Amino acid sequence: MKHMKQKVALVLGSGGARGLAHIGVIEELEARGYEISSVAGTSMGAMVGGFYAAGVLEPFAKRMCSLTMRDLWHYMDLTISSRGFVKGDRIFKTIHEEFTHDVNIEDLPVPFTAVATDLVSHQLEVFNRGSLFTAIRSSISVPDVFTPVELGEKRLVDGALISPIPIQYIERTEGDILVVVNLSGDKNVIREKKKSKRNQHAIDQKEQETQTLKQKLSQFFTFQMPGIKFDYLETIGKTFELMQREIAALTIQNYQPDIVMNIPFQLATPWEFDRSAEIRAKGREIAISALDAWEEKRLIKSAG
Numbered sequence: 001m002k003h004m005k006q007k008v009a010l011v012l013g014s015g016g017a018r019g020l021a022h023i024g025v026i027e028e029l030e031a032r033g034y035e036i037s038s039v040a041g042t043s044m045g046a047m048v049g050g051f052y053a054a055g056v057l058e059p060f061a062k063r064m065c066s067l068t069m070r071d072l073w074h075y076m077d078l079t080i081s082s083r084g085f086v087k088g089d090r091i092f093k094t095i096h097e098e099f100t101h102d103v104n105i106e107d108l109p110v111p112f113t114a115v116a117t118d119l120v121s122h123q124l125e126v127f128n129r130g131s132l133f134t135a136i137r138s139s140i141s142v143p144d145v146f147t148p149v150e151l152g153e154k155r156l157v158d159g160a161l162i163s164p165i166p167i168q169y170i171e172r173t174e175g176d177i178l179v180v181v182n183l184s185g186d187k188n189v190i191r192e193k194k195k196s197k198r199n200q201h202a203i204d205q206k207e208q209e210t211q212t213l214k215q216k217l218s219q220f221f222t223f224q225m226p227g228i229k230f231d232y233l234e235t236i237g238k239t240f241e242l243m244q245r246e247i248a249a250l251t252i253q254n255y256q257p258d259i260v261m262n263i264p265f266q267l268a269t270p271w272e273f274d275r276s277a278e279i280r281a282k283g284r285e286i287a288i289s290a291l292d293a294w295e296e297k298r299l300i301k302s303a304g
Helices: 016-031 044-054 057-065 069-075 089-100 132-139 197-224 231-255 273-303
Strands: 007-012 035-042 084-086 112-118 123-127 144-146 149-151 154-158 177-185 259-264
Touching: 007 016, 007 044, 016 035, 016 044, 016 057, 016 177, 016 259, 016 273, 035 044, 044 057, 044 089, 044 112, 044 132, 044 177, 057 089, 057 273, 089 132, 112 132, 123 132, 132 149, 132 154, 177 231, 259 273
Parallel strands: 007 035, 007 177, 035 112, 084 144, 177 259
Antiparallel strands: 112 123, 112 154, 149 154
16 A cells, blocks of 8 residues: 655745745655645745745745845835835846746645735735735735735735734645744754855855945935934834734644744844845754654654
């Protein structure tokens, strides 16, 4: 008799750049022979989950791991708007042309759900049909950063405002286990930096690029929005982080998933996409630990 793969209903949380850890988690699940039978996500979790369901996660991962601060600046097309200071046209054009195309969610090989927040009705918008691009575009639109998605009378922004971990919207199948990746975990992380001349040069170059980006953003804020400093961006991030952590903890407590993989929120800020390879590797490391523990527990239970 052929051994059946363990099915997994996978829920991917929000957290900006830390969402690249989702890639490492998915890689480890597949390496162990698990079958991801459905996926749901918010914000970066919606992007990674949607790309996985569409079968384009590998090229996306390669693109992200080559990203630099200079690339990030290229994609940040700033705008004068009370609804957000990044239009995101370059980012979203890339997402559409290279990854989602005009695919509909119901046509994906893996059932997928994304969530966004409607600022008009104050309700959660659940995408499990229709345009994959629109679902992702809506779910990742961080308020005051990206301009919202106008869909009829709806004004859609990041789903993390209401549901940073959309457990209740995942499609379940018989015999599956519920696996949640929480990007708002609370465990200290120490970044190790190897002391080599080459590594030090890379660190210095990154810091220089970061300072250049900050200076350009500061000039933009000062010129376009007098009285608002670059720290505004950091404040938005910290406020959003705090809100997400509280809601995520309550959601996990209420739904009691089979496996929770906690990615420490200290691992990276929401904007550190230039650290993609490191964050991806950390996600896989945490997945290895969580799956080892769960498999050992299941083995002991079956033996007893």
